[in-house]
Amino acid sequence: MADLAERPLHHLPAHEVVLLLESDPDKGLTSEEAGRRLERFGPNVLPKFRRHGPLVRFLLQFHHPLIYVLLAAAAITAVLGEWVDAGVIFGVVLVNAMVGFIQESRAEKALDALVSMMKTEATVRRDGRRTKIPSAQIVPGDVVLLESGDKVPADLRLVAVRELRIDESALTGESVPVEKADLVLAPETVVADRRNMAFSGTLVAYGQGRGVAVGTGAATELGRIHQLIGETTEIATPLTKKLAYFSKVLTAAILGLAAVTFLLGLWRGQNPAEIFMAAVALAVGAIPEGLPAAVTITLAIGVSRMAQRHAVIRKLPAVETLGSTTVICSDKTGTLTKNEMTVQAILAGDRTFDIEGAGYEPAGEIREVGRQSSTVNREEVARQAVTVGSHVPLDTALCELLTAGALCNDAQLVEQEGRWTIVGDPTEGALLVAAKKAGIDPGQAGERFPRIDAIPFESERQYMATLHRGDSGREAVIYLKGAVEKTLRLCDRMLTAEGSEGALDAPSVLGQTDAYAGRGLRVLAFARKSAPADRATLSDRDVEEGLTFLGLQAMMDPPRPEAIAAVRACRTAGIAVKMITGDHALTARAVAAQVGLDGRKRPENGELVAMTGQELAATPPEALADAADNTAVFARVSPEQKLRLVEALQARAHVVAMTGDGVNDAPALKQADIGVAMGLGGTEVAKEAADMVLTDDNFASIEAAVEEGRCVFDNLTKFIVWTLPTNMGEGLVLLTAIAAGSVLPILPVQILWINMTTAVALGLMLAFEPKEPGIMRRPPRDPGQPILTGVLVERIVLVALLMLAGAYGVFLWEQQRALSIEAARTAAVNVFVMVELFYLFNCRSLDHSMFHVGVFSNPWIWRGVAAMVGLQLLLTYVPVMNRLFHTVPIDGTAWLLIVTISVLVYLIVGFEKRLRRWWLQAPPERPTVAQP
Structure with a gap:
């Protein structure tokens, strides 16, 4: 058998393909030959890629600089003999690793979901007999029979079709079922236009067909996408990149500070063992043990908030990634649109109408264009619909047109659990919905005027016609629908709005x-023709001439109304929205204009440029990034090209969110910084490859998720800006003491108490901070910008120095009062905690005071403050705590000084923020005042 891997089979006649496959289009293969080919080509299933085992994937969760720092902290703490604290730190690391392992395991199911799409039964001809076999047993050369409702089990070259239409939206993005035919196509024909092929994993929407299997398993178009998914590497999110860099810098700073401490002590001639333990204590103090827990909890809270807004997060870092998104690449069908064909405009007689409403729900007014108070009277139209053939003067042409669409129709409109759906062709379903919006019940009309015979639609004749028995013995009527040019050639007159028949104005209709x-x-x-009442059959000769033209119905898969508002909100937030679809360029450009996409336009008419897959294929790699960046609409795009576009945008340092619902979207969903799949209409493959799933298939939910993502990053930054001054301040206090040759103002066990209790009772409360006003009016963050800007680093240093001055000053002052070293250390510990408590209010907004966000807008803050005050009182006054942490009770004078220092820190930071706001708002040039 010839090797067909590189042959353009859509370019060959069907009989040549059959000969190359050494098959028989009528009898199929023999069982013996099928068995031999099964051994040669393997089962018709997608192969599984090699993956890391569970143990390796779990161990890889520890491969992160910050985790190394925390493990070192746990080891050092254990060396110090603080086993409980070491256990707590290691427990935090372990929990983070388990969460990451679980999330990654769920993501690995993407390939398994793709494999499951091919597990079905198929009808084939074997040994000259029609038989059902598992789809896994299909081999190249098998003759496969297709009927309405079947899932295509392999890639087929069609050899015979009868009104065959296949829904390929999951594979190509095509919004309507593709009409198939036994044709010979050009070699360069893209997958979406290969009308002589049927592809594995797609669904037969209507008709029948027969094809010979030319590709099975990995050799199918579905297998090619499977290969793309397997080869696509996971992209590190902006958060993981920033935390990795931050962790490296933090590690270097901690080790450097500890080394300086040790060397300084040696230089002063202090005991090496004591200096080493002091350096260890400094390292323990400088490590933010609560940071991983804060990251996980803040992301988890973001997940919960997003779930309430119809966005389910599958991978925790994706929460923050949304907040830094700069480009959203959206599929059209089912994402920006409803994936439900809808009649939007009508020409009936010499009148034009617009139809409101979108989708299959029969709700929406029919309004005449250019007239006031032009809403169609549904009751009147419904009354006329039951007198087909009579000449009623009011809107007769509209009534006849809608009735023709309802009766010359093989689809059904059904309501299931409050949701309207179509059984059959979506185009015909749209005609039923349009009739029902006008008050015409297709079921009742069909019962009153039953169908006697029909001429099915075929591409060669370009029309469908039905014969219906007349009401109460009146003459029968023939209804016809088809292509405009073909229908006009069959008509010699047209129905006017008043119900009379006049001359056909073909140029106006065209x-x-x-x-x-x-x-x-x-x-x-649409057209009609009267027939004798006893007519029982219908043939092509009956409609060759003498028809009366009724009008036009124009339809499309309409944009979601909420998607229009969401695109507008994204543009306000500085996020570019691009449409990448497998549909036709004209349709894509029309939808893009309706939803408000903004991109490169044609200079001659201002229309959006829609770049096609063929144009992309001809674009050199060096020019692709420019095309991806400046163009808003990409049509007739293959899965590989979607992947290339995402990669090109990422090469421009964009943070890319990719939305989609089909199998064809899966590789790009996985490659994108965040993949967003549709929960209702999306395939399982798309959902498993994505980072986020929209439970309502609503593009508007992405805008809401972006808002939540920005809030998550804000809260993470607030925690880091809050916690680092303490770690730095603790290190500076120890370093100062060693440089001064004095005893340590705080002990390692006290440092661990400060770090762990404040992180839980105070810092984590920042995770519950609500969104700040105007969060969606600011541009996206620069992907290259670190977590901490220069301004925030300066603030951290300022607060750390204030903590150093306050804690060390109180420690010395308490010693001057002739109090014990334990009392001085207890006071120093309380300075750190109380300054953190008051500084927490500064961190509720990084640019404004807490009054800007609302004093009581986050009740968790006040609960945490109360808990922290209670813990410090226990630490200071409970005997068992005194023994464990080497503290003693302190008097009111010490507390007054501690609170005063804390309030001063709050006021100083508040003044610093106010000063920076004033500086940023001040004009760049200020007039100078002449001195006398």
Whole structure:
């Protein structure tokens, strides 16, 4: 058998493909030959890629600089004999590793979900007989039979079709079922336009067909996407990148500070063992043990908030990634649109109408264009609909047009659990919805005027016609729908709005057709013809001439109304939205204009440029980044090209969110910084490859998730800005004591108490901070910007120095009062804690005072403050705590000094923020005042 891997089979006649496969289009393969080919080609399943085992994946969770720092902290603490504290730190590390392992394990199911798409039964011809076999047993050369409702089990070259239409939206993004035919196509024809092929994993929407299997398993288009998913590497999120860099810098700073401490002590001639323990204590103090827990909890809170807004997060870092998104690459079908064909405009007689509403729900008014108070009277239209063939003067053409669409139709409109769906072709379903919006019940009309015979639609004839028995013995009626040009050739007159028949104005109809097509609408024409009451059959000869033209119905897969508002909100937030779809360029451009996308435009008419897959393929790699950055609409795009576009945008340092619902979107979803899948209409493959799933399939939920993501990053930054001054301050206090040759003002066990209790009781409360006003009016963060800007680093240093001055000063002052060293250390510990407590209020907003966000807008802050005050009182006054942490009770004078220092720190930081706001708002040039 010839090797077909590199042959463009859509370019070959069907009989040549059958010969190359050494098969028989009527009898199929023999069982013996099928068995031999199964051994040669393997089962018709997708291969599994090699992955790390569970143990290796778990150990890889510890491969992070910050984790190394924490493990070192646990080891050092254990060396100091503080086993409980060491256990706590290691427990934090272990919990983080377990969370990451679970999230990663769920992500690995993407390939398994893709494999499951091919596990079904198929009808084939074997040994000349029709038989059902598991799809895994299909081999190249098998003759596969397709019927409505079947899932295509392998890639097929079609050899015979009868009204065959296949829903390929999951594979190509095509919004309507593709009509199939036995044609010979050009070699360069893209997958979405290969009408002589049926592809594995797609669904037969209508009709019947027969094809010979030309690709199975990994050799199918689905297998090619599977290969792309397996080869796509996971992209580190902005948060993980920033934390990795931050951890490296922090590690270097801690080790450097500890080394300086040790060398300084040696230089002063102090005991090496004591100096080493002091350096260890400094390292323990400088490590922010609560940071991993804060990151995990803050992200988890963000997950909970997003779930309330219909966005389910599968991978924790994706929460923050949304907040730094600069570009959203959106699929069109089912994402920006409803994936439900909808009639939007009508020409009936010499009148045009617009139809409100989107999707299959039969709700929306029909309004005549250019007239006031032009809403169609549904009751009147419904009354006329039961007198088909009579000439009623009011809106007769509209009534006849809608009735024709309802009766010349093989689809069904059904309501299930409050949701309207279509059984059959979506285009025909749209006609049923349009009729029902006008008050015409398709079921009742069909019962009153039952179908006698029909001519099914075929691409060669370009129309469908049905014969219906008349009401109460009246003459029968023939209804026809089809392509506009073909229908006009069959008509010699047209129905006017008043119900009379007049001369056919074909140029006017074609002009209106062009206007609808320019809006990206798909246009169908309708006609009727009377027939004798006893007519029992219908043939092509009956409709070759003498029809009366009824009008046009123009439809499209409409944009979601909420998507329009969401795109507008994203643009306000500085986020570019791009459409990447497998649909036609004209349709894509029309939808893009309706939802408000902004990008490169044609200079001659101001229309958005829609770049096609063929144009992308011809674009050199060095120019692709410019095209991706400046163009808003990409149409007829293959899965590989979607992947290339995402990679090109990432090469421009964009943080890319990719939305989609089909199998064809999965590789790009995995490659993107954050993949967003549709929960209702999306395939399992897309959901498993994505980082986030929208439970309502609503693009507007992405905008809400971006808002929450920005809040998450804000809160993480607030925690880091709050916690680092303490770690730095503790290190500086120890360093100062060693440089001065004095005893340590705080002990390692006291440092651990400060770090762990304040992180839990105070710092984690920042995770519950609400969104600050105007969060979606600021541009996205620069992806290259570190977590801590220069301004925040300066603030951290300022507060650390204030903590050093306050704690060391109180320690010395308490010693001057002739109090014990334990009392001085207890006071120093309380200075650190109380300064952290008051500084917490400064950190509720990094640019404004806490009054800007609301004093009581976060009740968790006050609960944490109360808990921390209680813990410090226990530490200071409870005997068992005194023994464990080497503290003693202190008097009111010490507390007054501690609180005074804490309030001063709050006021100084508040003044610093106010000064910076004034400086940023001041004009760059200030007039100088002449001195006398």
